[in-house]
Amino acid sequence: MSLLLIKQCEPNRDTSFDLVVLHKFKMMNTNDQLKLDSYQEVEQVLNLNSSVYESDAPTKEEVTRFTGYKIGLFKLAEKMNAPADWLIVNKKEIKNKLIASLFPFSNNLVCFANSNGDTSILEQVDISKSVLAGLSEVNLIQYTESCIKIAQDNLAQLNDYAITQESIISLQTDLGDFLKNRTDRLILMEDKKTSNKAFNDLKKKTNQFLKTVLDRSIERYRQSHPDFVNHYFAARQTAKGIQHPYELMGYLTDEANGQIIGEGKVFAEELGLSTAISPTGSFRFKSFPKGDHRLRIESIGYKTLYVPIRRFESRPCKLYISMQAVPLLEPNSI
Structure with a gap:
């Protein structure tokens, strides 16, 4: 692989970068967790005092609506908190395995190109192990696919260079594992990003609903059921960290x-x-x-x-x- 091509390669994104990206969407912040604790306690207070508003159809419907919002938030929170570190650990292992089989494979292609004076193949496959390890995921995939294609196109001439159909299949398998891990990480990051946005949107909707609708409905019971109302508003303020x-x-x-x-x-x-x-x-x-x-x-x-x-x-x-x-x-x- 030419020096010019290496310089134009996409910069390598190491494990620490992936951890930063995944952790950005991995866990909710403390305030959000406290907010969920508050919603959970509010629901418990409403359930314990359901007899107070049982005959009040509008308030009962509002409580049901709030419960639906709360269930939705907890489902989104579960997706946001899904573990992701294991994918990063697997990525390192799978990448190392791919490089361990890819470098001798490409080196054999270099030997083949040199013996045949094929400068075209040489420019495509000639690369040091350190440069190979530093390639970005995209460029590593492209380089591996290029080596496999060259080997398949010249398979009949590669017996003397330790490249066989079996070695090609083995390299394809390692590449497939690497591609799957990368796809799994991209899907997980996108799912966390989508869940994070949906969580924030639903949280705003829930807060607005509580402030402008349900809080006022519950306040109407202060004279007749002061303990219920006081307990409800205390639960609304469960977020002690704020x-x-x-x-x-x-x-x-x-x-x-x-x-x-x-x-x-x-x-x-x-x-x-x-x-x-x-x-x-x-x-x-x-x-x-x-x-x-x-x-x-x-x-x-x-x-x-x-x-x-x-x-x-x-x-x-x-x-x-x-x-x-x-x-x-x-x-x-x-």
Whole structure:
């Protein structure tokens, strides 16, 4: 093989490169795993309290929909976490085996070309073992196929050079093993890449569904089933590894029209804590102890609301609360 051709060969991609590529799609990051843990716990809470919403057809359908999303995410996660290192180990062994049989085979072709003064064959097959080992997968495959073709075309003249039909078949077998391993690795990397994208898309869809649909449906049971609601939202925050700038947060809306309530104050009287309601309709306590407590929520034009809550250790609590407007008094007729 000419020096010019070697320089034009695709650069070799060693084992470490393949490991980097495979590990890029191999395992989920910590936040994703914590998110799955949260989904799993949410499902358990919903199943344990199914009697609460059994007669509520819309909420029941939403729970079923969430369960479907969760099952899909876990299936994709299993594909993303499929082991891949064994393919890399096999690649090294199979490549070494191919080179071990290919180099003496090609060297015999070099001897044949030299004895016959065939410069065309010599240019195609002449290569050192170190250069051969450094070829990229694509170029190694092309070089092996070229050697096999030359041997097949000149088989009748190669008996004196230790090349027979059996040796050609043996080299073809080693090449076939190498091709299969390469195909398996490419398929696995593509499958991991596809699963990774599908996982992220479905995760976004699930998060959006929980925030805008199911969370609000479950919040409606706070007055009648506070333990269920508190446990549900605690499960939603299972991702302990994620840092939050609050331990208790709430969003306030008008019960009748859903509009934001952007003023007022929230008290946790037995704890001596209070915080203002922001113009965006939210309130938060950066530090809030675990356990059972009660909030008093006041806003001009709305009935004072008392909300029982339970915060679990190491888990931020998020609330969605609706308030009733105070009816306007009609002026007395003159």
